[in-house]
Amino acid sequence: xxxxxxxxxxxxxxxxxxxxxxxxxxxxxxxxxxxxxxxxxxxxxxxxxxxxxxxxxxxxxxxxxxxxxxxxxxxxxxxxxxxxxxxxxxxxxxxxxxxxxxxxxxxxxxxxxxxxxxxxxxxxxxxxxxxxxxxxxxxxxxxxxxxxxxxxxxxxxxxxxxxxxxxxxxxxxxxxxxxxxxxxxxxxxxxxxxxxxxxxxxxxxxxxxxxxxxxxxxxxxxxxxxxxxxxxxxxxxxxxxxxxxxxxxxxxxxxxxxxxxxxxxxxxxxxxxxxxxxxxxxxxxxxxxxxxxxxxxxxxxxxxxxxxxxxxxxxxxxxxxxxxxxxxxxxxxxxxxx
Amino acid sequence: xxxxxxxxxxxxxxxxxxxxxxxxxxxxxxxxxxxxxxxxxxxxxxxxxxxxxxxxxxxxxxxxxxxxxxxxxxxxxxxxxxxxxxxxxxxxxxxxxxxxxxxxxxxxxxxxxxxxxxxxxxxxxxxxxxxxxxxxxxxxxxxxxxxxxxxxxxxxxxxxxxxxxxxxxxxxxxxxxxxxxxxxxxxxxxxxxxxxxxxxxxxxxxxxxxxxxxxxxxxxxxxxxxxxxxxxxxxxxxxxxxxxxxxxxxxxxxxxxxxxxxxxxxxxxxxxxxxxxxxxxxxxxxxxxxxxxxxxxxxxxxxxxxxxxxxxxxxxxxxxxxxxxxxxxxxxxxxxxx
Numbered sequence: 001x002x003x004x005x006x007x008x009x010x011x012x013x014x015x016x017x018x019x020x021x022x023x024x025x026x027x028x029x030x031x032x033x034x035x036x037x038x039x040x041x042x043x044x045x046x047x048x049x050x051x052x053x054x055x056x057x058x059x060x061x062x063x064x065x066x067x068x069x070x071x072x073x074x075x076x077x078x079x080x081x082x083x084x085x086x087x088x089x090x091x092x093x094x095x096x097x098x099x100x101x102x103x104x105x106x107x108x109x110x111x112x113x114x115x116x117x118x119x120x121x122x123x124x125x126x127x128x129x130x131x132x133x134x135x136x137x138x139x140x141x142x143x144x145x146x147x148x149x150x151x152x153x154x155x156x157x158x159x160x161x162x163x164x165x166x167x168x169x170x171x172x173x174x175x176x177x178x179x180x181x182x183x184x185x186x187x188x189x190x191x192x193x194x195x196x197x198x199x200x201x202x203x204x205x206x207x208x209x210x211x212x213x214x215x216x217x218x219x220x221x222x223x224x225x226x227x228x229x230x231x232x233x234x235x236x237x238x239x240x241x242x243x244x245x246x247x248x249x250x251x252x253x254x255x256x257x258x259x260x261x262x263x264x265x266x267x268x269x270x271x272x273x274x275x276x277x278x279x280x281x282x283x284x285x286x287x288x289x290x291x292x293x294x295x296x297x298x299x300x301x302x303x304x305x306x307x308x309x310x311x312x313x314x315x316x317x318x319x320x321x322x323x324x325x326x327x328x329x330x331x332x333x334x335x336x337x338x
Numbered sequence: 339x340x341x342x343x344x345x346x347x348x349x350x351x352x353x354x355x356x357x358x359x360x361x362x363x364x365x366x367x368x369x370x371x372x373x374x375x376x377x378x379x380x381x382x383x384x385x386x387x388x389x390x391x392x393x394x395x396x397x398x399x400x401x402x403x404x405x406x407x408x409x410x411x412x413x414x415x416x417x418x419x420x421x422x423x424x425x426x427x428x429x430x431x432x433x434x435x436x437x438x439x440x441x442x443x444x445x446x447x448x449x450x451x452x453x454x455x456x457x458x459x460x461x462x463x464x465x466x467x468x469x470x471x472x473x474x475x476x477x478x479x480x481x482x483x484x485x486x487x488x489x490x491x492x493x494x495x496x497x498x499x500x501x502x503x504x505x506x507x508x509x510x511x512x513x514x515x516x517x518x519x520x521x522x523x524x525x526x527x528x529x530x531x532x533x534x535x536x537x538x539x540x541x542x543x544x545x546x547x548x549x550x551x552x553x554x555x556x557x558x559x560x561x562x563x564x565x566x567x568x569x570x571x572x573x574x575x576x577x578x579x580x581x582x583x584x585x586x587x588x589x590x591x592x593x594x595x596x597x598x599x600x601x602x603x604x605x606x607x608x609x610x611x612x613x614x615x616x617x618x619x620x621x622x623x624x625x626x627x628x629x630x631x632x633x634x635x636x637x638x639x640x641x642x643x644x645x646x647x648x649x650x651x652x653x654x655x656x657x658x659x660x661x662x663x664x665x666x667x668x669x670x671x672x673x674x675x676x
Contacts, residue, residue, distance in 0.1 A: 052553035090553075093546045157524040160549050162501075163561070165517030179503030186495040187596035208431045211498050215390035215428075218556065223501070258525035 013082040014041065014074065015327065016067055017320025019122050020049035020088030022141040023221040025062050026316040027070040032082045032327060038317055042073035050090035050142075052161055053220055060103060063088070083113040083323035087122030087315065089142060092159065113326050119315065120146030120156065126318030127277025127311040130325050134275035135265060137256050137295065139282035141224040143169035145255035147263050155262040157255040162220060168251035170224030170282045176244045177230045178214060178223070181207050184240075192240035193233045201229045224281075231286045248282075249291060253298035266303045273305040279315060351420040352379065352412065353665065354405055355658025357460050358387035358426030360479040361559040363400050364654040365408040370420045370665060376655055380411035388428035388480075390499055391558055398441060401426070421451040421661035425460030425653065427480060430497065451664050457653060458484030458494065464656030465615025465649040468663050472613035473603060475594050475633065477620035479562040481507035483593035485601050493600040495593040500558060506589035508562030508620045514582045515568045516552060516561070519545050522578075530578035531571045539567045562619075569624045586620075587629060591636035604641050611643040617653060 012033035019026045025048065029041045046066040051059040063086065071078065086100055100116045108114075124136035124146060135147035143166045144159030158166045166172050181198055183189030185207035195207060202213055214223070233241035256276060259265070266272040276299070283292035296308045311318070350371035357364045363386065367379045384404040389397040401424065409416065424438055438454045446452075462474035462484060473485035481504045482497030496504045504510050519536055521527030523545035533545060540551055552561070571579035594614060597603070604610040614637070621630035634646045649656070 052549070092549045093544075095547075096550070155525070157526055158520075160517075160520045161553060163513050163516065163552050164520045164549060165514075175501050176503075178501065179498075182496075182498045182502045186593075187493070187600050188495055188592050206431075209433075211390070211430045211502060212434070214501050215499060254526050255524075262525050 013080045014071075014076050015082055015320050015323040016070060016084045017122065017316045017318065017323055018049075018063060018066065018084070018086045018088070019119055019314065019316035019319055020059075020063060020086065020090075021119055022048055022050040022053050022089050023224070025049040025066050025088075026314065027066040028314075028316045028320050029070045029074040029076060030317075030320040030324060032324060038313060038321070040317065040320075041076070042070045043316070044069035044073060048219075048221070049088050051096075052090040056099075059088075059090070063100075064107070078108065081108060081112055083115070083327045084108065085115040085117075085122065085319040085323035085326070087117050087119045087319040087322075089119040089144075089159070090161075091116060091118045113323070115322055115326055118144065118146060118156070118159065120144045120159065121148075122315040122319035122322065123279040123311070124148070124277050124318065125322050126279070126313050126315045127309040128275060129313075130318070130321035132322075134277065135256055135259050135263075136277040136279060137252060137283070138280045139169055139252055139291070140280035141170045141221045142166055143172070143252060143255065143280075143282070145252075145259045147259040147265055149263050149265065153263055155259045157258040158251075166251075168248040168255065168282070170227045170280075171220045172251070173230055173244060173248050173282065174223045174226035176247075177226060177233075177241065178210055180240045180244065181210055190240060193236055193238040194230065194241055197229050197233050198226060201226065227282060228286070231289050231291075235286070235288050245289060245291060246294075249294040249298055252282075252291075252295045256295070256299050257302050260299075260303055266305050270303060271305055273307050274303070275307050275309050277309045277311055279311060351418045352409075352414050353420055353658050353661040354408060354422045355460065355654045355656065355661055356387075356401060356404065356422070356424045356426070357457055357652065357654035357657055358397075358401060358424065358428075359457055360386055360388040360391050360427050361562070363387040363404050363426075364652065365404040366652075366654045366658050367408045367412040367414060368655075368658040368662060370662060376651060376659070378655065378658075379414070380408045381654070382407035382411060386557075386559065387426050389434075390428040394437075397426075397428070401438075402445070416446065419446060419450055421453070421665045422446065423453040423455075423460065423657040423661035423664070425455050425457045425657040425660075427457045427482075427497070428499075429454065429456045451661070453660055453664055456482065456484060456494070456497065458482045458497065459486075460653040460657035460660065461617040461649070462486070462615050462656065463660050464617070464651050464653045465647040466613060467651075468656070468659035470660075472615065473594055473597050473601075474615040474617060475590060475621070476618045477507055477590055477629070478618035479508045479559045480504055481510070481590060481593065481618070481620070483590075483597045485597040485603055487601050487603065491601055493597045495596040496589075504589075506586040506593065506620070508565045508618075509558045510589070511568055511582060511586050511620065512561045512564035514585075515564060515571075515579065516548055518578045518582065519548055528578060531574055531576040532568065532579055535567050535571050536564060539564065565620060566624070569627050569629075573624070573626050583627060583629060584632075587632040587636055590620075590629075590633045594633070594637050595640050598637075598641055604643050608641060609643055611645050612641070613645050613647050615647045615649055617649060
């Protein structure tokens with residue numbers, strides 16, 4: 001999008017982009033009709049809007065509040081909204097989409113366009129500046145790989161939460177580290193520096209206390225916050241921590257490989273190029289033990305045409321760009337809310 | 339305990355034994371002073387009393403209600419109680435014991451003796467008829483191995499709940515099966531009969547719906563209830579289900595081996611005999627794929643002196659026998675509540 005205008009821009013209303021993660025929910029408000037650099041009118045932040053983590057009512061309350069705050073900060077009204085893209089983690093099934101679409105229709109006038117998807121879609125759009133093509137890997141508190149072809153076929157892998165084996169996620173890495181502490185303590189596993197490092201971080205005096213700490217609060221984000229301790233233990237040379245990180249790298253790479261294979265994103269010979277947008281704290285956490293770089297290396301052994309992208313804008317802006325494209329009808333496959 | 343009396347027995351009050359599991363809590367009331375066959379005056383059942391699963395307040399409410407009901411069914415009063423043994427899953431640390439002891443002291447007169455331990459202790463006592471020596475392996479919704487030597491040294495392994503890697507438990511087996519369904523669906527894992535069998539059991543139409551089902555209710559027991567589906571899938575010849583069960587067998591055996599090694603329960607040469615009490619639905623679930631038998635086989639490769647015991651009384655009776663022994667001072671290492 002090049003800037004074609006220098007004079008005052010006609011006010012054509014706004015679009016809202018919401019990135020609803022398991023830890024935070026971000027809403028940005030963009031002016032509709034501006035064709036220059038992406039310039040947010042406002043940005044609001046709230047807590048989790050993943051219904052699988054915090055429950056349906058709390059998730060919807062968070063979504064409503066964060067949109068209200070973004071509009072208020074931009075000094076705009078609900079009536080000025082042209083389109084909304086909710087990209088929310090935990091949206092896994094058409095019934096999840098339908099519930100949020102029905103809810104949006106009650107909140108907004110009937111002419112407003114809606115797009116409800118998993119948060120992975122916004123993350124992809126943040127790396128491709130609104131173009132829906134390629135694959136995205138998110139590894140924050142949770143993890144998911146999502147891909148879409150130029151003709152609109154979609155696939156995803158993981159994104160099913162901790163009970164269902166998202167072991168490459170921040171939660172998965174930290175839960176395995178806590179397990180290693182318990183196993184070392186009760187004689188089932190090797191001694192590890194994770195014990196001292198995690199006890200120090202949590203200000204606990206014994207591994208027995210880790211059990212109570214773990215179950216005192218069911219929030220996934222609280223567990224995932226231990227990832228930097230696992231990374232620093234691995235950098236110190238701890239074998240157990242290194243093994244956890246290496247296995248997580250494989251798990252994350254497997255997610256992308258499964259998506260690329262199912263969509264034939266690299267063509268039939270597997271040699272074609274494809275954008276891989278990489279998002280989330282786990283993939284950025286540390287330059288000395290760079291999980292994102294290792295994941296890329298692992299995938300490129302199978303699909304050498306990988307083109308890794310670190311997005312320059314955040315996923316909420318990706319969501320807003322999708323809403324924007326939907327209004328201009330430039331967007332592809334953005335039919336499900338109209 | 340032989341029956342030495344045939345005439346009317348002097349009424350010396352009662353003892354209460356509580357087996358507090360992650361799925362159910364059972365309380366039995368035994369007459370104190372009877373030296374014949376164990377004969378329960380009453381038996382009451384309630385829900386989970388594991389504070390890590392249902393929270394502290396709900397757990398204590400369950401414990402109070404189940405004791406109240408057992409006394410009422412036996413037509414006895416709180417004032418007639420001589421001793422109480424609470425053997426509750428989720429009691430992992432001296433602070434957990436202290437909290438329950440303080441609570442018991444508020445409920446009962448000061449002369450009553452208390453014994454608070456992990457539910458594993460009652461399960462052991464149920465197999466040894468109150469003698470605290472040997473090892474017990476519980477694999478129900480959760481899993482734990484607990485051992486005690488004749489001179490009172492204790493050790494345990496696992497029992498730390500699903501976040502902390504109790505993969506041999508009923509919850510662990512079922513969660514891995516659900517994960518296999520997701521992985522087969524998104525292209526990360528092999529196809530498995532678990533998909534059809536679990537979808538049928540849960541009356542769902544697609545693997546996508548498994549995610550919503552899993553997180554709709556945080557109860558561990560609800561997940562663990564899928565174990566029979568995993569076992570039947572393994573019997574049908576499904577490789578994924580068989581792999582999950584074989585790995586669970588190894589995980590359960592590892593727990594016992596760790597405890598036996600730390601306590602030197604088989605002597606310094608590792609050849610001595612020791613009782614292994616085996617309790618819980620996972621170890622009894624199916625004769626065609628006998629998880630308990632496989633666990634025993636696996637342990638006996640390392641410790642050939644294993645003497646597996648299937649208890650003839652339930653763990654709550656084991657708890658009551660511990661309370662009974664405590665009063666007669668025949669019991670060992672039952673000091674912590676006095």
